[in-house]
Amino acid sequence: MRGCDSAHYKPGIPGRGLQDEGRDVVMRIEKSDIEYLKDSGLFDAEWYIENYPAAAAIKIDPAEHFLRIGVRLKWNPSPRFDTAAYLAEHPDVERSGINPVLHFLRNGSVTDAKAPTEPSAGADADEGRSKAPVGSPGGTSSEFRTSRPRRNLTPDMQRLLQAAERSGAARRADATYDAIKSEFDPAYYLLRYPDIARAGIDPVRHFIDAGAREGRDPSPAFSTRYYLNRYPDIRDGKYNPFQHYVMHGRSEGRGSSPLTPASPAFGRYCEAFGLDPKRLEAELDRKRRDLRERLDGGVLGDMVRRAEKLEPLVGHAWLAAMNPGLSPIRSEQVLSQMAAIHQLQEQAARRRAKAIVMIPWCHVSGAARVAAHLATALAGIYGPDEVVVVRTETSEMQFPEWFPAGCRHVDLAGQVEGITAEGRQRLLVEFLRSLRPDVIFNVNSKLFWDALEPYGKALSHSARLYAYLFCSEKDIFGRWAGYPVRKFHLHFDLLDGVITDSHYLADELRNLFMVPPERADRLWTLSTPVANPPAPAPVPAAGRRRPxxxxxxxxxxxxxxxxxxxxxxxxxxxxxxxxxxxxxxxxxxxxxxxxxxxxxxxxxxxxxxxxxxxxxxxxxxxxxxxxxxxxxxxxxxxxxxxxxxxxxxxxxxxxxxxxxxxxxxxxxxxxxxxxxxxxxxxxxxxxxxxxxxxxxxxxxxxxxxxxxxxxxxxxxx
Amino acid sequence: MSGFDITVAVTAHNESVVAGPTMRSAEAAIAEAEAAGYTIERLVGLDRPTPECAQFFGQPDLSAWSLSEHDFGDPFRVRNAIAERASGKYIAFLDADDLYSENWLAMAARRLDEAERADERVIVHPELNWIFESSEVVFVKPDQDSYLFNPYYLYFANYYDMLSMAPRQALIEKPYGPRDIQNGFGYQDWQWNVETMGLGWKHVVVKDTVIFKRRRAMSVSVENVQRKAVIRAMEPLAIDRVNLLKPTASSLTT
CATH class of the missing domain: 3.40.50.2000 (Glycogen Phosphorylase B;)
Structure with a gap:
């Protein structure tokens, strides 16, 4: 055994450059220390480079890098030794500046019970079992077993998991337990439901006995409430819902949570973009597993733990990290919006437009006729291909012949399934802006009127906005309502023009709202044209007939x-x-x-x-x-x-x-x-x-x- | 211009002791980057700082940081100003209440080095956004050429937020736009991400790196949500251009 003072390190001092102090350390490393470390089995050069790529940037031996630099940063020499944890448990070592790994090698086998007894964590992961690294509290127990390295979990969480494991090991035979155990996520369950953690009971057993009934989730990948709501046929109580999914539902193609191929939004998204739902699901699943492994036992989680030491509140988001959002597959709403805007752009033939006419629908109505006249006039000004007519409230298009040949029709109403009212407004606005129009006309589209409130200012920076107003409406109690009453005062300042089909309404608006003379030119009355003038109707034949x-x-x-x-x-x-x-x-x-x-x-x-x-x-x-x-x-x-x-x-x-x-x-x-x-x-x-x-x-x-x-x-x- | 490899630029307005963990995380990341051989310039941009904020950043323990004071009322304009005066080849911003993961600077710079050697225009982001304090959300960002990246998402949400490391050249070529919340525009970072994509900068994430974002009850991002702000209409998101934002795979089906 050699002396233990040959290698020193000094922790960094935030707020000051560390290089000068680091040089002091460099001088004290001896070649024999490097060889000693390499021979110890506690240093894994390949793992070290992979986990600390910055080490590769300096062209020195990785073991030497660890002794000179890595240890100052509390990096680990391999998954088998947790530098930070060792120092936390041996403050005297930290104070003395002795290299903790060398300290362990030279003293730990005699004085410390944390000697490694199993191969590295990387190999364990493949075998479905691992040992916590030397230095970490989890490493003190030979009972600790898990399906993947969990060195980044807090000691307390590891103790809770060990207790859960022990509790589970003593259980009676149970088919449901056996079916779900391997896919149950005890760390997630305990962190999400602290009452179970505090009670010190086996989380799997709790889920089977009560948790499922209470709507609790056994893992971030399975939503109990979603499954029961989506598949009422299994509400008969014959199966625990998670058990049903594991044993039958998955192979039957049932979804475990909203963002799976069973979800209509997920399906719409895949269909719109030509994606294979199964492949996308597999990719998401692969990514989640990879992330979880790196959080629990890899560099990623280690980075979080280190940040947590600087800001404890960081650690409170561990639960969220167990069920991370994988952009862009993060919400059904956004998936539906993305699918919808893609489809709308396809309907618009993926070409820009200079003029857009918004209508609620097209059936027998005066407004639809006016919209058709407007579209025809716009086609005369800009060209038919530059005009897009968008239907926002229903898909009805009873009279395409009213509109100019060659203009493009878009059925937005047919693409909004699963999208909230607010989400539809946003969809409309983004679609309109993507067309890069010069002018947008609203002819009674409620969605457009509604969208103007949150997005009108932004939209008005992209295009000139015009709106038709026809007449106010009387409700059943005789009160005036309708767009002229409800919308004119809200949006007059925003709009480039308000169009009426009657001088009567223009005058009424001008008077009622005291439109100042300088702004009066924003009110226009356009007399609706007669498109195809009919011949004079024949006079009824004279004779004995009733009028x-x-x-x-x-x-x-x-x-x-x-x-x-x-x-x-x-x-x-x-x-x-x-x-x-x-x-x-x-x-x-x-x-x-x-x-x-x-x-x-x-x-x-x-x-x-x-x-x-x-x-x-x-x-x-x-x-x-x-x-x-x-x-x-x-x-x-x-x-x-x-x-x-x-x-x-x-x-x-x-x-x-x-x-x-x-x-x-x-x-x-x-x-x-x-x-x-x-x-x-x-x-x-x-x-x-x-x-x-x-x-x-x-x-x-x-x-x-x-x-x-x-x-x-x-x-x- | 002297030869720093990385400029770390912290922007602050009303942060005082909340920036303690931020600065310590920055120093930890700087130490790792320096250990990897990078030279670091430390800058703090104070935008209309409160007295407490100015006092915090004026403390002796932060004497290694060079302070500049601005009167923008807009953190993105501060960033533009810092980019103008920065000496680093790469610029890494940090809000004064967020934290870097310790490996961020070294690994991000290494990725940008690789891009430079491959003659690629690349901007890098941390792999995870780890949101904490008043809300707790974690989300993962995809590379712009990954299977999961879909440019249509950019109509409705931002993949990457403001935390990036970019060659200074990118910020000079395309500075952040002005804040204009009164007219319904926010999310200058989102806008900048799209604009730079449109200019051929590829956005990629660096594995195992994290930005820890403190979500406060009232912040610029909260105000953006409350006011339903959007980004400006931009050419890269035009109907006939949006598909071009997926750089390598020509379609999502590949």
């Missing part, structure tokens, strides 16, 4: 079918023919139509109607913008009697139609109708004049030019 009054619209409260029915009761000599279907508001559908009312159902196109039989068109809405049906009727030169409500007066011109100012006055409607029926030629002449006026004011060219002006103004600003 026919046509009406069309949603059969709901707004359209006031009660007024139509009241008129029909008064005018039994006239037939009322009504087209439409109930909307969301069913409060009017319980009304019984009088015998001279015929509910004709729906039509797809105005031209399908038997207009040659129509003597007069009746309109009874209580509130409105400029409804398309009025424009269609006017363009067909059919005499009109209708309520003045909101923007309807922009078609129901005095002298050319019979506008009703007091919309509740049924007698007024009756007088106007009888006036038209009694002088049909005059009425037709006026209708023809109205047609001429509407067709000259509401052309696609006029609309496009107004739109262009608005866009030019926006780009100037």
């Amino acid at each position: 026919q009054i046509f009406w069309a619209g949603r059969l709901d409260r707004q359209k006031r079918i009660d007024i139509v029915y009241a008129l029909a009761e008064r005018m039994k000599d006239v037939d009322f023919r009504m087209w439409g279907k109930p909307g969301l508001d069913k409060s009017s559908s319980r009304l019984q139509p009088p015998s001279n009312v015929t509910l004709e159902g729906t039509y797809k196109d105005f031209s399908e109607l038997p207009l040659a039989e129509c003597d007069l068109w009746l309109y009874t809405s209580e509130w409105d913008g400029v409804p398309n049906i009025l424009i269609d009727v006017a363009a067909a030169a059919i005499p009109l009697v209708g309520s003045l409500a909101g923007g309807t007066g922009e078609v129901l011109k005095d002298g050319l139609t019979a506008p009703i100012r007091d919309i509740e006055d049924v007698s007024a409607y009756e007088r106007a109708i009888r006036g038209v029926l009694s002088a049909p030629e005059t009425a037709r002449k006026r209708a023809a004049d109205l047609r001429e006026r509407v067709l000259s004011e509401r052309t696609e060219a006029v609309y496009r030019e107004a739109l262009r002006q608005m866009l030019d103004r926006g780009s100037d600003q």
